[in-house]
Amino acid sequence: MSARTKEGGATTAPVLRKLAVAWTDFEARLDSTPLVRRLNRGLLTIDDYRALLMNLRQQVVDGACWISRAASNVDEAHFELRSTLMRHAATEHRDYRLIEADYVAAGGRLEDIRSGAKNVGSEALSAWMFAEASKPNPFGLLGAMFIIEGLGSIKAAGWGRAIARQLSLSDEAVRFLVYHGANDGDHMTEFEAMLAMVLPDPAVEARIVRCAEVTGRLYAMQIEDVR
């Protein structure tokens, strides 16, 4: 850990604190959605899991697209952040194929998941992401990334393992969730580096936190809508 981090970085600490509060609120909301309650209680059904994948896929398809759009709206003064976002989009833009493979391994039909529609929460989340990404220097989206990547690094792997155990599925059927948990390990360090590229700036800081709050609410709504 760098000395700057150890001291709680004067630049990033306040925004990280607000983001951590937004994240824990998001996690508690997520844990109280019907689907995650069933998962935590050991009552998940295979239909629940397939419905989750079906709903996630429609939103994950958009994920790399809004990050790319955000990257294209980052100006020259923030060139490094643009590079990071482009790398990020490249890493994620095939993720939805993993979801499709999991869906098939879990007994679903490829044509079904490909022809699935977004639920109301996914529609809201996606529209919000694209609207935000279309603004010049859309730094607020770092808050959205904090929420979604936190989900990957903190929740996904545990969910994947619990789903495989509860539904007696092979590892092949939970790769998207388990892979995300394994790959997003050091996202806080990476995230701090991104923050440092746009801070200090009180307006940007406030926007990042607001975006995290909105993204958390809409994401929880998406999961609430999985039926």
Added chain:
Amino acid sequence: MTMLRDVFISGTGAFLPGEPVGQDRMEDYLGLVCGRRSAMGRRALHWNGIDTRHYALTPEGRPLHSNASMCAAAVRTALEAAGHAADDLDLLAAATTQGDYLAPGHAAAVHGELGCGPLETASFQSVCASSLMAAKAAWLAVRAGEAELAAATAGEFSSRWFRPHFYEGTALVDAKGRLAIEADFLRWTLSDGAGAAVMQPRPAGRGLGLRVDWIDMTSLAGRFDACMWAGSTKAARHDMKSAWSHAGPEAGFAQGAMALLQDFDQLKAVIRAWVGVYLDKVDAGRIDPAGVDHLLCHYSARSLREEIVRLLEQTGAMIPEARWFTNLATCGNTGSASIWIMLDAFLRSGRLKAGERVLCIVPESGRATVGFMMLTAVEGAGR
């Protein structure tokens, strides 16, 4: 209109039964479930970092005290320190995870043990944070002028629940005689004791007094299932109608619903939720980490502390570890009693100086609750 008054802790007391029991002698007291040594013990002890603890039992399982009598002893000590006796009390607020009886409340049992005259009682039953629920009742009563002298006490007699006959013959023990982890872990974590604090509208007569600035409690039970509980099985606990109280004591026992249990997977999310409540208070300016001179945090295990330190450092919310005070390693995790046992030892340590602020934090995994108490050291009235 009556003015709200400043309230001070004018005395504290701790009661730890028997001699300190080392790690190698724990099973002498708790007994062997189905005659087997626990496979969990070493791992749990490494996790919680507790060297010695106290049990209110003899190695044969005979009780030396009751939960209520230990609380009464702690209250008497606290009253003595404040220069008072039990008959001076206006209010007795008592907390525990599980009292000696199912009903009436724990405060009635403690009052009975004190054997003093009429007073007001209030019982608080939860897990660790019940201590601060009782403290808040005592604080508010004195603050509002409803009481001149109030005692808050908390006690646990956990070991009796950990004896073999609470598990043998239940679904918590498998065909090979192994106890389920959700039950066994707590046997290696919790132990017995009681603590108390006495509150008055003036500081202690001599030495340093502690002003109680505020007590904040936050429950997140609306968002989480129970994380540490007794009364239902792990699988059915989300359904209140599954509880032993509906099934009856015999069926409840057979299901393993009577034992104290912990869900470890859920604990991780609950820890994050507690940290979130703390960070929110830092962000709102309710807690200024730089302005806290001493932190007394009831963390139930050393490893919990390690898990959260990095996040606190990254978010500028860390209180430097040199300011943390604990006696968990030597006194054990006594649940609700821990914060008073810790505060009592802290005040005796001589570390506290006039004007310093002491933050007490009591997270409770029970159903995701956390309590905070801010204290300020003031010179005693006699100086």
